[in-house]
Amino acid sequence: xxxxxxxxxxxxxxxxxxxxxxxxxxxxxxxxxxxxxxxxxxxxxxxxxxxxxxxxxxxxxxxxxxxxxxxxxxxxxxxxxxxxxxxxxxxxxxxxxxxxxxxxxxxxxxxxxxxxxxxxxxxxxxxxxxxxxxxxxxxxxxxxxxxxxxxxxxxxxxxxxxxxxxxxxxxxxxxxxxxxxxxxxxxxxxxxxxxxxxxxxxxxxxxxxxxxxxxxxxxxxxxxxxxxxxxxxxxxxxxxxxxxxxxxxxxxxxxxxxxxxxxxxxxxxxxxxxxxxxxxxxxxxxxxxxxxxxxxxxxxxxxxxxxxxxxxxxxxxxxxxxxxxxxxxxxxxxxxxxxxxxxxxxxxxxxxxxxxxxxxxxxxxxxxxxxxxxxxxxxxxxxxxxxxxxxxxxxxxxxxxxxxxxxxxxxxxxxxxxxxxxxxxxx
Numbered sequence: 001x002x003x004x005x006x007x008x009x010x011x012x013x014x015x016x017x018x019x020x021x022x023x024x025x026x027x028x029x030x031x032x033x034x035x036x037x038x039x040x041x042x043x044x045x046x047x048x049x050x051x052x053x054x055x056x057x058x059x060x061x062x063x064x065x066x067x068x069x070x071x072x073x074x075x076x077x078x079x080x081x082x083x084x085x086x087x088x089x090x091x092x093x094x095x096x097x098x099x100x101x102x103x104x105x106x107x108x109x110x111x112x113x114x115x116x117x118x119x120x121x122x123x124x125x126x127x128x129x130x131x132x133x134x135x136x137x138x139x140x141x142x143x144x145x146x147x148x149x150x151x152x153x154x155x156x157x158x159x160x161x162x163x164x165x166x167x168x169x170x171x172x173x174x175x176x177x178x179x180x181x182x183x184x185x186x187x188x189x190x191x192x193x194x195x196x197x198x199x200x201x202x203x204x205x206x207x208x209x210x211x212x213x214x215x216x217x218x219x220x221x222x223x224x225x226x227x228x229x230x231x232x233x234x235x236x237x238x239x240x241x242x243x244x245x246x247x248x249x250x251x252x253x254x255x256x257x258x259x260x261x262x263x264x265x266x267x268x269x270x271x272x273x274x275x276x277x278x279x280x281x282x283x284x285x286x287x288x289x290x291x292x293x294x295x296x297x298x299x300x301x302x303x304x305x306x307x308x309x310x311x312x313x314x315x316x317x318x319x320x321x322x323x324x325x326x327x328x329x330x331x332x333x334x335x336x337x338x339x340x341x342x343x344x345x346x347x348x349x350x351x352x353x354x355x356x357x358x359x360x361x362x363x364x365x366x367x368x369x370x371x372x373x374x375x376x377x378x379x380x381x382x383x384x385x386x387x388x389x390x391x392x393x394x395x396x397x398x399x400x401x402x403x404x405x406x407x408x409x410x411x412x413x414x415x416x417x418x419x420x421x422x423x424x425x426x427x
Contacts, residue, residue, distance in 0.1 A: 047097035066160035071101035099176030307365035307400035312414035319411030320351035326405035336397035365400035366427035400425035
């Protein structure tokens, strides 16, 4: 009787027809694989995203990147066995909606060299997506010196240890979970939010107050990778500083370089006229006359006899030499002082003499003494009509002097004498 009553009660409480199960989609046939797939880590969470897809749309903080790098090392060490090392696939590395990284291995490799590049590429992709470029550089340096999995794990953990804080690990996991949820286009469920908040550090709650939002509505989850402003890396700062210094140097050196370039350009386009090579610019005016007292004591004021003429004994032209002139180069000269003379020798252009030799002689018009100078030889270009030179002589302290130029090659000729003083000379 009791069993009948219990059976009747049970039959009334249960539905007459069983509840139909929702139709499940038929699984697609899997492609044959050389080796059975081995799961390194299994997370109970429902949602997962491929790590490369997450990195393509999100920029990680240093703490998030360090936590994912540590997850990779932990799981590789956990699956390490004498049979070999796991073979990694890009779509086999995922991040769950709890912020934990998982790896699906496609077989195993007997040597560490076979998977070394794949592991390094995976760790490098996480580090290069970080806001701090220095973390990627340090991680590359530590991986380059590693020899096996144990050495790699030790070096990588030492590199990312500065970015990990045990007190904020829960909050970092929660941030990764938010990135996964935002990537999937959904928000965390209420029970998941409560669980993650219990594990993470407490955050200040918003002020309580009336709300006009409908029941069950949750604010949209923002993109945490856009909350902080990216910091300029050291490499970019150094390149910017070098560019500024180069720009300042170019601006400072541009006027001088432009002046030198313009001077060289003018020298190419406007060469010196050969006809002006023997041209002498006008000289300065003669020095002022000495005072009257000095003139009274000068040698020219000592006598009253007229100075005699000058005889060089040579004609004014001879052979290919058509004329010889001797003039003062710096105005008038004075007795007892050095005197600079310009000597011009005119030659026949058809003679092609090659060179002309002359010397300057000083004549004392009172005593008749002759003071010859040293010879000077000047080349004559082919077809040249004139050659000149500057010669300095020391005049003796005589009251009346004369200076003349005498040639010795290719013929003997003499110029008209230049008198010192020019006029009213007495002995």
